[in-house]
Amino acid sequence: MIKSVFFDMDDTIYDTSGFAAIARRAAVKSMVHNGLKCDEDTGYEHLMEIVKEKGSNYDKHFNLLTKEFNGEEDPLIIVNGIITYHNTKFAMLKLEPESFSILLYLKSKGYKVGLITNGKEVKQWEKLVRLGVYPFFDDVVTSERVGVEKPDPQIFKIAMGRLNVSAGTSVMVGNNFDVDIMGACNCGMRSMLINSEITPEQQELLDEKGYSVEVLDSLIDLMKIL
Amino acid sequence: MIKSVFFDMDDTIYDTSGFAAIARRAAVKSMVHNGLKCDEDTGYEHLMEIVKEKGSNYDKHFNLLTKEFNGEEDPLIIVNGIITYHNTKFAMLKLEPESFSILLYLKSKGYKVGLITNGKEVKQWEKLVRLGVYPFFDDVVTSERVGVEKPDPQIFKIAMGRLNVSAGTSVMVGNNFDVDIMGACNCGMRSMLINSEITPEQQELLDEKGYSVEVLDSLIDLMKIL
Numbered sequence: 001m002i003k004s005v006f007f008d009m010d011d012t013i014y015d016t017s018g019f020a021a022i023a024r025r026a027a028v029k030s031m032v033h034n035g036l037k038c039d040e041d042t043g044y045e046h047l048m049e050i051v052k053e054k055g056s057n058y059d060k061h062f063n064l065l066t067k068e069f070n071g072e073e074d075p076l077i078i079v080n081g082i083i084t085y086h087n088t089k090f091a092m093l094k095l096e097p098e099s100f101s102i103l104l105y106l107k108s109k110g111y112k113v114g115l116i117t118n119g120k121e122v123k124q125w126e127k128l129v130r131l132g133v134y135p136f137f138d139d140v141v142t143s144e145r146v147g148v149e150k151p152d153p154q155i156f157k158i159a160m161g162r163l164n165v166s167a168g169t170s171v172m173v174g175n176n177f178d179v180d181i182m183g184a185c186n187c188g189m190r191s192m193l194i195n196s197e198i199t200p201e202q203q204e205l206l207d208e209k210g211y212s213v214e215v216l217d218s219l220i221d222l223m224k225i226l
Numbered sequence: 227m228i229k230s231v232f233f234d235m236d237d238t239i240y241d242t243s244g245f246a247a248i249a250r251r252a253a254v255k256s257m258v259h260n261g262l263k264c265d266e267d268t269g270y271e272h273l274m275e276i277v278k279e280k281g282s283n284y285d286k287h288f289n290l291l292t293k294e295f296n297g298e299e300d301p302l303i304i305v306n307g308i309i310t311y312h313n314t315k316f317a318m319l320k321l322e323p324e325s326f327s328i329l330l331y332l333k334s335k336g337y338k339v340g341l342i343t344n345g346k347e348v349k350q351w352e353k354l355v356r357l358g359v360y361p362f363f364d365d366v367v368t369s370e371r372v373g374v375e376k377p378d379p380q381i382f383k384i385a386m387g388r389l390n391v392s393a394g395t396s397v398m399v400g401n402n403f404d405v406d407i408m409g410a411c412n413c414g415m416r417s418m419l420i421n422s423e424i425t426p427e428q429q430e431l432l433d434e435k436g437y438s439v440e441v442l443d444s445l446i447d448l449m450k451i452l
Contacts, residue, residue, distance in 0.1 A: 073271065075351035075371075076360060083355060122308065125301035129309060132300060145301075 002190065004112035004165040006156075008174030009124060010029055011195055013099040013130060013219070020056070023088040024048070030084035031062065034077050037069045057120060097133045102193075102219040103136040111226070112163045116172070118143040118150050118179065139163050150176075151183030160187075173222070177202050185211040192216050192225075228416065228452055230338035230391040232382075234400030235350060237418035237421055239325040239341075239445070240357060244283070245258040249314040250251070250274070256438040257288065260303050263295045274436075284347060321357045338389045338420075342398070344369040344376050344405065365389050376402075377409030399448070403428050411437040418442050 010016035026037070028043040036043055043065065050064050062081040064072050071079070106113050115137045117124050121127035121144045128134040141159045143149040148158070159169055174180025175195040184191040185206075194216045198206075206213060214225065236242035254262070254269040258352045262269055269291065276290050286305040289299050296303070322377045332339050341363045343350050354360040369375040374384070384394055393414035400406025401421040410417040410431075419444045424432070432439060442448065 010231070073347075075347050075368075076355065079348060079351040079355045083352065121299075122300050122305060125305040126309065129302065129305045140301075142301075 001169060002111070002171055003107070003165055003169040004114065004115045004160070004171070005106055005191075005222070005226070006116050006159055006170060006172045006184075008150075008172075008176065009117040009127065010119070011175040012180075013103075013133070014127060015096060016127075019089060019092050022092065024051075026088040026195065027062070027085040028065075029079040031077050031081040035070070035074060036066060036077050038126060040104045043069070057123070073117055079084070090130070093130050095133055096219075098219045099133070102222050103133065105179040105223055106109040106226075108135060109226075111219070112138050112165055114138060114159050114163050115140045116150060116155060116159045117141070121145045150174075151177045151186065153187045156183060156187040160189075171226075173216070173219070181213050182211075185209065185213070190214075192222070194219060210216060227395060228337070229395040230340065230386070230389055230397070230398060230447070231332055231452070232340040232342050232385055232398045232410075232415075234343070234376075234398075234406045235341055235343040235353065237401040238406075239329075240324070240353060240358070241322060242353075245315060245318050246283040248318065249311050250277075253288065253307040253311040254291075257303050257307040260306045261300060262292060262303050262394070269295070271445060283349070291342070299364075306407060316356070319356050321359055322446045323358070326388065327328045328333055328448050329359065331449055332452075333362055335452075338364050338391055340364060340385050340389050341366045342381060343367070343387045347371045356375070376400075377412065378414045381407065382409060382413040382415060386415075397452075399442070399445070407439050408437075410441070411435065416440075418448070420445060 003055045007013050024047055025044055028047055029040050032040050047065050050061050062078045066074050066077050113136055119172045121141055121142045124142045125177055139162045146158050148154040172184030181191045181193055192214045233239050250273055251270055254273055255266050258266050258269055273291050278289050288304045292300050292303050339362055347368045350368045365388045372384050374380040397416045398410030399418045407417045407419055418440045
């Protein structure tokens with residue numbers, strides 16, 4: 001019997017990628033308006049390449065973009081990008097209704113609810129607080145704080161230890177096959193994939209290991225399953 | 227005859243310290259409300275000690291404050307401090323009417339107007355853009371970008387070089403005696419002190435070097451002097 005449900009944050013309970021894409025488009029529009037020498041679509045494409053190459057926690061994406069198109073780091077353009085990015089992101093920051101509903105449902109049924117997220121402590125907590133969702137979680141584990149990242153089994157064990165639950169009675173819900181699903185399976189946890197599909201290669205890996213994973217269309221499906 | 231006027235930014239054209247103090251008070255209030263184990267006045271006093279010790283560009287003031295009173299870094303408390311600090315700061319960000327008036331006056335009279343500021347490029351430009359004041363400046367020099375800080379004569383020379391003006395026809399206006407005034411005097415620039423007073427020791431130093439400095443009650447005084 002399942003007693004505890006662990007969630008990933010980004011692109012699982014919150015549409016991080018979707019909102020980041022909109023905020024980055026708004027930022028590029030503002031940068032072009034302030035002198036970035038390219039059109040908006042080209043600027044956005046190049047920005048996404050920079051984000052992919054440097055990672056989302058790198059803090060000089062807009063500097064590199066400006067250097068690429070204008071030959072130098074123009075602070076007026078960079079700062080307009082930063083301000084528009086943040087204004088847009090905070091204006092949009094809102095929890096999916098499904099996430100709110102399922103968290104409320106799980107708490108009302110007495111489940112222990114945890115969050116296991118790869119990322120910077122303050123950045124991840126800022127989202128939880130701005131979304132107003134942190135009171136739903138009995139515990140939040142960020143990789144920066146505990147020093148190990150998903151899919152390392154250690155981070156799942158730390159999370160279960162802190163809630164005093166075992167792998168046999170726990171579920172992990174996440175959108176990333178390699179990180180969330182394989183990590184949880186390797187710990188003996190039940191696993192559920194959301195906002196993603198299983199590729200044939202991934203299914204082969206699961207079969208080989210004797211693992212199984214449930215694929216959810218919506219977090220609301222958890223109500224039927226649990 | 228004066229042809230160019232250089233301004234310092236923080237506490238000269240913008241009441242940085244005053245607004246930071248209000249934003250920090252708001253942040254501490256929110257932190258106490260979320261579990262920081264002290265009263266608001268005590269928390270604020272200790273925060274100011276941390277800011278003084280670590281400098282204003284250090285990014286873990288609230289972490290240290292939380293550790294001091296609660297024994298550990300509680301992310302909920304820290305993040306509430308950060309969010310409240312930024313919300314308050316941006317809500318208040320507004321140029322003094324005197325600054326706007328004098329900048330407009332100087333431009334209308336044909337003066338070249340520059341900004342020379344010690345600080346991080348993006349942080350200082352963000353203020354200029356959010357304040358909507360950057361179009362008044364023919365040039366902005368930040369210490370991070372040029373690699374030298376006031377009072378180093380080099381930063382004043384770089385600023386004058388970029389506007390193609392000489393020390394003999396330039397004025398420096400700032401609030402910090404050691405940094406703005408002595409730096410400018412050492413370069414042969416005329417200097418004006420604002421939002422501060424000359425101590426007897428400072429006057430002695432000026433006399434010894436044969437320097438003079440004008441003390442302004444308000445930036446508006448520049449209209450009468452120039």
